[in-house]
Amino acid sequence: EAQVTQNPRYLITVTGKKLTVTCSQNMNHEYMSWYRQDPGLGLRQIYYSMNVEVTDKGDVPEGYKVSRKEKRNFPLILESPSPNQTSLYFCASRFLSIGTDTQYFGPGTRLTVL
């Protein structure tokens, strides 16, 4: 079954404690991306990657890091989380070429930073 998986689904942490949210896809997609969703602000892109070892900043990259060492995985790293990073996070993947029919989304990770 084609899918994007994220872990954990829910996470409560404290300010400054490093954390990683994992994302994995099984469709051999080149393109992977992270978004955060906040009330009133909608979904905003954090980082995206067009292939292994290629990553680019999206709209709101501050406070986040990503890596793309393997095609299937695209972890999101918060080195020193702060309360303003409390949000709902989504990972997504698709084939790279424009016109690709579907961008698959993971189920979301709800992060609370105290």
Place this chain on the structure above:
Amino acid sequence: SQELEQSPQSLIVQEGKNLTINCTSSKTLYGLYWYKQKYGEGLIFLMMLQKGGEEKSHEKITAKLDEKKQQSSLHITASQPSHAGIYLCGADLSGGNQFYFGTGTSLTVIP
């Protein structure tokens, strides 16, 4: 500023009524995606439009991309409670793979 403007922000309709949601961009849309989201859950892909003038339908949902590729509309015919949720448009605005979403339209269908 919001790259993609959606209207209306929210919509409450009686079951069986038709409705339209609009997504407008100030830039050319390189691939326009429509998604549906149940509150707090993941996004469900509905349709993707690329060519100006293109129209696609799935069950009772029809999406169109205008000729100038700067506006898309999503039309639901004979709405049902199962159509309720948040509808989001998303697009590549530069051809460079950075992706933007509209702020969403919350749809409530009253039985």
